[in-house]
Amino acid sequence: MLKVENLYKNFGKVNAVDGVSFEVKKGDVFGLLGPNGAGKSTTISMISTLLAPSSGEILYDGKSIFDNQKSVRQRLGVVPQEIALYPTLSGYENLRFWGSIYGLKGSELKNRIEEVSDIIELNGRLKDRVDKYSGGMKRRLNIGAALLHMPEMLIMDEPTVGIDPQSRNHILDTVLKLNNQGITIIYTSHYMEEVEYLCNKVCIMDEGKIIASGSQDELVEMIREKTQINVRLNRVDGLISEKLKEIKGVSDARISDDTVVLHGDNADTLLADIALKVSENGMFIKSIDVKKPNLEAVFLHLTGKALRD
Ligand SMILES: Nc1ncnc2c1ncn2[C@@H]1O[C@H](COP(=O)(O)OP(=O)(O)OP(=O)(O)O)[C@@H](O)[C@H]1O
Numbered sequence: 001m002l003k004v005e006n007l008y009k010n011f012g013k014v015n016a017v018d019g020v021s022f023e024v025k026k027g028d029v030f031g032l033l034g035p036n037g038a039g040k041s042t043t044i045s046m047i048s049t050l051l052a053p054s055s056g057e058i059l060y061d062g063k064s065i066f067d068n069q070k071s072v073r074q075r076l077g078v079v080p081q082e083i084a085l086y087p088t089l090s091g092y093e094n095l096r097f098w099g100s101i102y103g104l105k106g107s108e109l110k111n112r113i114e115e116v117s118d119i120i121e122l123n124g125r126l127k128d129r130v131d132k133y134s135g136g137m138k139r140r141l142n143i144g145a146a147l148l149h150m151p152e153m154l155i156m157d158e159p160t161v162g163i164d165p166q167s168r169n170h171i172l173d174t175v176l177k178l179n180n181q182g183i184t185i186i187y188t189s190h191y192m193e194e195v196e197y198l199c200n201k202v203c204i205m206d207e208g209k210i211i212a213s214g215s216q217d218e219l220v221e222m223i224r225e226k227t228q229i230n231v232r233l234n235r236v237d238g239l240i241s242e243k244l245k246e247i248k249g250v251s252d253a254r255i256s257d258d259t260v261v262l263h264g265d266n267a268d269t270l271l272a273d274i275a276l277k278v279s280e281n282g283m284f285i286k287s288i289d290v291k292k293p294n295l296e297a298v299f300l301h302l303t304g305k306a307l308r309d
């Protein structure tokens with residue numbers, strides 16, 4: 001559906017986007033994960049036809065987007081990182097404005113505003129001025145503005161920054177709902193948890209480059225990091241770590257205070273074996289804590305730095 005090939009954008013000496021390629025397929029929730037300044041927004045701006053690349057190509061359904069800007073804009077919905085709303089107008093007036101930009105008018109516009117305000121759950125507050133809205137409500141309206149013309153692809157640039165957890169969850173669930181309705185999503189974030197929750201495909205971006213891409217499992221597999229399982233016991237005898245190491249799939253086990261710290265390949269199948277082994281040795285488990293390797297670990301592994309400070 002969307003193909004980005006060897007994309008570059010420099011601002012003077014800054015290589016904001018430095019040779020980026022990726023492909024988004026119909027139905028994907030595609031995540032672009034990276035820290036501040038990685039080049040996410042610059043990439044998004046080029047895909048949205050708002051910024052011309054220094055070089056490279058972006059194809060939408062096989063055709064260059066820069067040769068077909070008007071039709072591409074009709075098919076894309078873009079939720080910008082900076083909220084693009086008129087604070088002194090009401091929510092309704094803002095949606096009416098954005099709908100008219102996309103050529104909607106009359107009853108069609110009215111119907112779409114109703115449908116969209118259902119999706120973003122702002123129907124009760126549309127008459128209020130936007131400067132009376134909470135941060136989360138503004139973010140939701142910002143998303144609504146991008147949905148009025150029924151885009152087939154929705155591009156969201158960090159849509160949950162600076163809002164409360166409840167609004168954030170609402171937005172994440174809206175993203176999944178829209179995807180279920182057939183809308184392809186590009187979602188940028190520097191929150192690893194959001195991308196893990198939403199995305200079937202992920203590109204990790206840093207300093208203008210894609211440093212890793214694939215499904216989440218593929219990315220985690222790439223760094224070959226194992227799951228850590230902390231087993232806290234009622235009492236620890238010195239032999240238990242040796243016994244636990246006998247379990248197939250456990251690569252190491254060591255004792256730390258009242259806890260055995262294990263590393264292994266697949267926590268799901270190991271837990272039953274661990275419980276059995278512990279009870280066979282006359283002990284019982286007080287708690288178990290499983291730490292699966294995640295995208296944060298992938299980022300740390302590849303760049304030597306944390307995704308967030
Ligand atoms: N219009 C511009 N002029 C000059 N430099 C720019 C411009 N836009 C972006 N940059 C620079 O390009 C780099 C990438 O910025 P970009 O906004 O794309 O990053 P980002 O991944 O979206 O970061 P954030 O998470 O902070 O939004 C940064 O070093 C930024 O300072």
Ligand SMILES: [Mg+2]
Nearest residue numbers: 040041042081
């Ligand atoms: Mg940005």
